[in-house]
Every structure is written in C-alpha cells, then in structure tokens.
Amino acid sequence: MARHAGNVLSRTQLSEHVWDMNFEPTSNVVDVYIGYLRNKVDKPFSIPVIKTVRGHGYMLDPAASETHETLQAEASVAAAEAAKVTHSAHTGRHV
Secondary structure (H helix, E strand, O other): OHHHOOOOEOHHHHHHHHOOOOOOOOOOHHHHHHHHHHHHHOOOOOOOOEEEEOOOEEEEOHHHHHHHHHHHHHHHHHHHHHHHHHHHHHHOOOO
16 A cells, blocks of 8 residues: 555555465455554544545545654654653753
C-alpha cells in the first residue's frame, strides 16, 4: 500500500500481492489484516491513513500519512525533551 499511496487497491490485488494466492471472493482475510493494520497505524491518531473505498478496495491516504509522520516526529522530540528534564532532575545537573 505504501508503494501505491493514493491509489485504490482492490482486495484481489492485495491478496495476490501480499499472500501470492488466488483471491477467494468469500474470504475476509484481507479485511481482517486491514483491521490489524488500522489498529497499529491509525489508532494513535485522529486522522485515518487507511481509507476504505466502498465497492473498490483500500487506499493509503498520502496526506494523512504525512500528518502522522509529522505528529510522530513531534512526539519523539517531546519525549526526548522530557527525558532530559527527568535526567536532570535525578542527577541535579542541567543538560
């Protein structure tokens, strides 16, 4: 999905590419794994990256993906600053 951000990928395309298998129309394996991905990728953020395009498939939203990257970078910086403050409080030294 990341290689084709912004493009709708059908359940058939995903199953054949990811699992190298012929798509069984009654199978929900793609839907289940999209759910797993959403829990890992979308859950921490208010803007979903994985979009369902009803009747067509799934798409990785490039704009939302950039927003997630920015938020993750900001969180990393904030965590590093908090670690410095905690370290300085425990050692009595200012970093």
